[in-house]
Amino acid sequence: MKRHLSSLGLAFCALTYSQAYATPSADINPTPGVLSRHDTASTLQWQAVDDDVLAQQTGKYANASMISGFVLTLLSQWQLPNGASATAQGTLSASHNALNQISASVSTQASVMNGSGNSGANPLAQTRGAQGISVNGVSQITQVAGDSNFGLNNAEISFSNAALPSLPGGNNNPNASAANAAGTLRASISFGNGGVSIALQTPAGLATQTIAPSGAQQAGAIAQLLQITGNRQNVVNQLQLSLQTLPVAATMLRQASVLQAMQNAIASTRR
Known part of the structure; x- marks a missing residue:
């Protein structure tokens, strides 16, 4: 499984979240539907934390x-004020079977509406210049020239013991397009060449998501880009990586606790 994640450049270090803002005179009014669940994003606040504080923090680690x-799962959707829309989405899934072999599948969808x-x-x-930026790691860029626009770049990673989600109605094809x-x-x-590319093009701008694998020139990149040149546009780029974890037996938890206690005891004697 670790090899598959590396081949897609999915080196998420943390959940990244970005809210697009219009010009100072703009009013951000998300429409109902798929975009409305993100309308509280502007209330999020970030605070820098020093290294000495982070060094005292503990958490959970998931190994391969x-x-x-x-x-x-990737989704890009653009809704124009005249009712027109463009949507592209797809999923790449991989899992172990009963023989501990890895099987993978891809599903894609693309649609437009006048x-x-x-x-x-x-x-x-x-809006220009952003498409020429090259970043190793995760980047989220939004350029807006207009009023009353709503744009969102969202990337997240989640862990669950439940069954993995699928894309209903998608075709079993690595490519999909509509115009x-x-x-x-x-x-x-x-989906191809170890990466993913998704793009929407409308009269009011473009939205793209790209996952580029690591290579000689870069360490791997995940990029989300919005360029909006209009008014009352509603756009969202969403990327989600859902990891399915194996259930941990009580005996394994006790063994891990004993091992951690022994390691802490040894470390304390060396101080």
């Missing part, structure tokens, strides 16, 4: 032998 499977009336796009607005007849709305997702 505890992971029995994982599901990587609208009527004003799309909210602003042809005079510009309207005019070519103004496009949605695509692709």
Whole structure:
């Protein structure tokens, strides 16, 4: 399992969370539905913590032998004020079977919907430069030129003993794409070459998510990008890695506790 995670560059060090903000005159008004559950993100606050404080913290560690499977889920959705939308999503799942062999599967979906009336796009607005940024690790970038927009980049990792989620209605294909007849709305997702690429293109901007594997030039990267050039746009990039952990027997917990107590006792005698 550890080899599969490394091949996708999924080196999450912590949960990362980013809320996009419009220009000073903008009002952020998320619409109901898939975006409404994120409307409390602006209340989150971050506080820097010194190294000497972090050194005293304890937590839980999950090693490779505890992971029995994982599901990587990506979703990008763009809703325009005229009712048009573009959506791309996909999942990559891997699990151990009864013979302790790893099996993997991929499912993807892409769709677009035309609208009527004003799309909210602003042809005079510009957002540029972010696509040329190269980052090792996790990056979340949002550029907004307009008013009353809502944009969200969200990446998270979770552990569970429950069954892993799946993508209902998806095709068993590593690629999916959709576009309207005019070519103004496009949605695509692709799994391949050890990475993932998802992109939405609309009259009011673009949204992308990329997972690039490690190589000679980089250590691996996960990037989420929003570029909004319009008004009253609602956009979300969401990436979730769900890890399925093996249940730990009571005897193993007792053994781990005894081992930790012995290690602490030995360490204290050396001080």
